[in-house]
Amino acid sequence: KAGVTQTPRYLIKTRGQQVTLSCSPISGHRSVSWYQQTPGQGLQFLFEYFSETQRNKGNFPGRFSGRQFSNSRSEMNVSTLELGDSALYLCASSFTDSDEQFFGPGTRLTVL
């Protein structure tokens, strides 16, 4: 059974640009969550989707957005990139609520 996949694995952008990250959950999983990880702030929750509905959103500016498709794949978008957006972006999937969560390898975003 394939694990959670994230593309691209590495990304270099400049300030002001926008970026789209993709996450494919484990087959059959309906829940996808996104996290930002930085050395100073640790793991911070971005948003959560369940069956195409956003159920929760973290304390991030509106430049951060996401969506989930009918096949449970999810994308997150960051517009008008800032230097502080440089981070490892992780997504996690689970079959249902209160279930074990599995993480992908992450996308390393560097903003210059």
Place this chain on the structure above:
Amino acid sequence: KQEVTQIPAALSVPEGENLVLNCSFTDSAIYNLQWFRQDPGKGLTSLLLIQSSQREQTSGRLNASLDKSSGRSTLYIAASQPGDSATYLCAVPQPYGGATNKLIFGTGTLLAVQP
């Protein structure tokens, strides 16, 4: 507001030693607790999930315990090996606010096992 704390922040042990990592949470209304390991620059690997009705969960050399009433969990690693070197994170689902899979993470314990 749920807060998760991990002690110690860093730990260095010689190979072969048994060790215990600690995780504390402030709100005992949790559905489960999950332990992860993270290698530098990589994603999180799930190690163990303990449901709120369980007291212990074992996987190979790993044993995790959960005491909801005291807000604590421990991860016991037997006969440590250099390959166990990583950051270990515990996480609990947000306890209130409806159905959610949002996880609240501890700050992690950086483990180094010396050969």
